[in-house]
Amino acid sequence: MTTxxxxxxxxxxxxxxxxxxxxAYQDFERFAVEDLxxxxxxxxxxxxxFALGNTDGMTCxxxxxxxxxxxxxxxxxxxxxxxxxxxxxTTSPSDRRSVIVELTPAGIELxxxxxxxxIAVLEQRFGSLPEGRREDLRELLVELRxxxxxx
Numbered sequence: 001m002t003t004x005x006x007x008x009x010x011x012x013x014x015x016x017x018x019x020x021x022x023x024a025y026q027d028f029e030r031f032a033v034e035d036l037x038x039x040x041x042x043x044x045x046x047x048x049x050f051a052l053g054n055t056d057g058m059t060c061x062x063x064x065x066x067x068x069x070x071x072x073x074x075x076x077x078x079x080x081x082x083x084x085x086x087x088x089x090t091t092s093p094s095d096r097r098s099v100i101v102e103l104t105p106a107g108i109e110l111x112x113x114x115x116x117x118x119i120a121v122l123e124q125r126f127g128s129l130p131e132g133r134r135e136d137l138r139e140l141l142v143e144l145r146x147x148x149x150x151x
Contacts, residue, residue, distance in 0.1 A: 021144075035121045039114050044069050044077045046118070049086065049103065053111035057102025059092065086110060 004012075029043070036046045044067075051066040052058065060078070064071050078101055081087040086107035092098035103111060126134065 031125065032118075032122065035118055039118065041114065044073065045081060046114070048074070048077055048081060048101075049107060049111050050115050050118075052087065052101065052103045052107070053115055055102075057090075057100045059098050059100060061098075063101055081107070 033043050036043055039046075041049070047067045047069055048063065051063055058066065060071070060074060063069075063078075064074050067074070069077060078087060078089065082089060084106075085104055087101055088104050090100050090102070092100050129137070
């Protein structure tokens with residue numbers, strides 16, 4: 001591993017790219033969270049509800065993979081959604097060690113109302129980019145993820 005001085009480290013050519021990536025994420029998160037807050041949801045709650053929508057439920061492991069939530073945080077979010085009557089935990093009939101999380105009728109109703117509305121709000125921002133440009137950005141982000149994962 002190369003050892004640099006702080007001045008050399010600060011001047012690495014990827015730093016401006018990293019800053020813009022972080023700023024773009026922060027701006028997106030701020031915009032999306034504000035919309036969700038107005039709908040009475042936290043970002044993690046919406047992530048779980050939106051991941052479970054249009055499914056027959058999934059295991060906590062699957063839910064963790066489909067959402068952006070860590071395993072430790074996921075349990076607390078599911079607990080709070082269960083107390084609100086929006087999700088239900090059941091034991092998997094095929095594997096008694098596995099727990100299935102699914103939306104209740106109230107959770108389905110919330111999903112059907114809030115998911116399309118949230119997507120419409122997001123589209124107001126993303127829709128202003130030409131389709132070809134959106135695809136270019138998506139491909140670049142996939143490429144960046146590959147580099148970050150060591151591919």
